[in-house]
Amino acid sequence: MPKTYSRWYHPYDSNDKYTRRVAYFCMEYAIHQSLKIYSGGLGFLAGSHMRSAFDLRQNVVGIGMLWKYGYYDQERNEDQSMRPHFTQKYYNFLQDSGITVRVVVNNHPVLVKAMVLKPEVFGTAPIYFLTTDVPENDHLARTITNRLYDPEPNARIAQSIVLGIGGAKVVEALGGAEVYHMNEGHALPLAFHLYQEYGQKEEVRRRMVFTTxxxxxxxxxxxxxxxxxxxxxxNGITLEEARDLTGTTGHMFNHTLVALRLSKVSNGVSQLHGEVARDMWYGNEGVCEIKSITNAQNVPFWMDKQLWDAQERDKDMTMQQRKEEMKRKLFDVVADQTGKIFKPDVLTIVWARRFAAYKRADLLVRDMERFLRLVNKSDMPVQVIWAGKPYPFDHNAVNTFNKLVYISQKQDNVAVLTGYELGLSWKLKHGADVWLNTPRRPREASGTSGMSAAMNGAVNFSVQDGWLPEFARHGENSFVLPIVDTALPDELQDEEDYNNMMRILEQQVIPTYYRDRERWLRIVKQSMRDVIPAFSSDRMAHQYYEMMYNYQVRS
Structure with missing residues (x-):
């Protein structure tokens, strides 16, 4: 492999702490509202990581996919229910890198072109986005990079080949990397390319790290x-050799397990998730060490500077005024989408994230009569906003979204918003008073949305899952639900979590907001102070170098 790095372009000299060359592979990146190549939390995390890599002057490049139709555009039918729409995207700020490589998919050659997002465009490490939509490819090959998380298994496998092997060849064209970081297992064919290059499993493991x-x-x-x-x-090795290399004995091949076997070190994305991952995977032979590096978000991108300055000076009145301004910007979106005028002096609860079943978007409406009493109490009213993108081919998730739409249509102070992308996410986190998080514990690995909400004066109200146990102190910087017995059936867990959630809302959260504003502001300020810098992606990006990229395998 060539040892010249003249094409490994950064607009800065690397900080001496971060000189090791790292190629970061991820299927999605949430960088800017205009670049629609992400679905949810994985992309938000990768975007913040690339911003902090730039801020810290780290020697990192990103490798991703240029999705022709993005994930999907979330639109509405005539009755306001959700309609996924796939629209071709164009980006004049991406430049042709001059790099085109060849991969093999289903025994057919496919050309992969790399378009570069230069650091000066959005303030990120350079990211190379791969596309097969080039004239030299046949029609089927050109469709590989059409849609993020294509429902067809063969298309998903082809996408992994393009990201892993195509990405590795682009990195080599840039001069090579010392560390290859797989952010999730989508890029796993990378490992087989490295095996072909170096001929030994240990040489692969010496170069590869993995985040689950x-x-x-x-x-x-x-x-x-x-x-x-x-x-x-x-990548051309025999099936017997692939079995031997990966330790796969049956007919099913587990991508995460193999990634753990072929990496020098790996990590879960919160302290709790690290424990869960070790319990899940350590019983398997040949698995590497699984550390914990808690996810985080980029402070300069997410945080409102005026609100932060006001809390630093303990200017309570200024904080309240600024928060009302932030709420009004969110409520402009509510009015535009739903025709409803929300009030900035009313407690506003936001639930916004992917509509995966375990996240329980509809837990708040488990008992409709109780929910209606909650939101319509005349002396302490509540406004509720839901937002999020279900996987468009998950009919149960789409039905849950639509159920909430129909409920909201009958209530003046309840709204369901479409288009949960970076722009709307930013406004929701700025405008929320309470950031509601309701996963079944311990199935939320991290849940970073609550971090950026806390940066903007939203109080987390959450199940103790993901990052929250490292942050939350009930009644001091957040409100948290008691931990339920995870051995219980899902239905009983849901019932217990629901009753605890409603009790805390009715008896603590809502009365504190309306009847003890001094205490509410103390909680808000403590939340903002505790989330920074502990959950800043600068801390996270630094830890990846210290704990993963510079890691030496013990003999």
Whole structure:
């Protein structure tokens, strides 16, 4: 492999602490509202990581995919229910890197072109986005990079080949990397490319690190190993050699397990998730060490500077005035989408994230009569906003979204917003008084949205899952639900969490907001002070160098 790095472009000299060359592979990045190539938390995390890599002058480049139709555009039918729409995207701020590489998919050659997002555009490390939509490819090959998380298994496998092997070849064209970081297992074919390059499993492990993001089965992909072999997933090595290299004995190939076997070190994305991941995977032979590096968000991008300055000076009146201004900007969106005028002096609860089943978007309406009493109490009214993108082919998730839409249509102070992307997410976190988080514990690996909400004066009200146990102190900087017995059936867990949530809302959260403003502001300020810098992505990006990229495998 060439040892010249003249094309490894950064507009700065690397900080001496971060000189090791790192290639960061991720299927999605949330960088800017105009760049629609992400679905949710994984992309938000990757975007903040690339911003902090730039801020800290780290020697990192990102490798991603240029999705022709993005994830999807969330639109509405005539009855206001959700309609996914796929629209071709164009980006004049991406430049042709001059790099085109060749991969093999299903025994057919496919050309992969790299478009570069230069650091000066949005303040990130350079990111190279891969596309197969080039004239030299046949029609089927050109569709590989059409849609993020394509529902067709063969398309998903082809996308992994493009990201992993195509991305590795782009990195080599840039001069090579010392560390290859897989942010989730989507880029796993990278490992087989490195194996072909270096010929030894230990040489692969010396170069590769891995971040696992979810304890959910759907997030830890499995495929039939023969199908993967037929699709050229293993980059030309025989099926027997692939089995031997990965330790796969049955017919099903687990991507996360193999990534853990072929990396020198890995990490979960919160302290709790690290524990859960170790319990999940340490019983398997050959798994690398699983550390914990808690996810975080980029402070300069997410935080309102005026609100932060006011809390630093303990200017309570200024804080309240600024928060009302931030709420009004969010309520302009509510009015535009729903025709409802929300009031800035009313407690506003926001639930906004992916509509995955375990996140329980509809927990708040489990008992409709009680919910209606809660939001319509005349002396202490409440406004509720939901937002989020269900996976468009998950009919149960779409039905949950639509159920909330229909409920909201009958209530003046309840809204469901579409278009949960960076721009709307920013306004929701700025405008929320309470950031509600209701996953079934311990199935939320991190849940970073609450971090950026706290940066903007929103009080977290949450199940003690993901990052929250490292942050939350009930009644001091947040409100948290008691931990329920996870051995209980889901229905009983839901019932217990619901009753605890409503009790705390009715008896603590709402009365504090209306009847003890001094205490409410103390909680808000403590929350803002505790979230920074502990949950700043600068801390996270630094830890990745210290704990992962510079890690030496013990003999």
């Amino acid at each position: 993001h979810t304890p959910e089965k759907a997030g830890n992909e499995e495929h039939d190993i023969q199908m993967l072999h037929n699709m050229s997933f293993f």
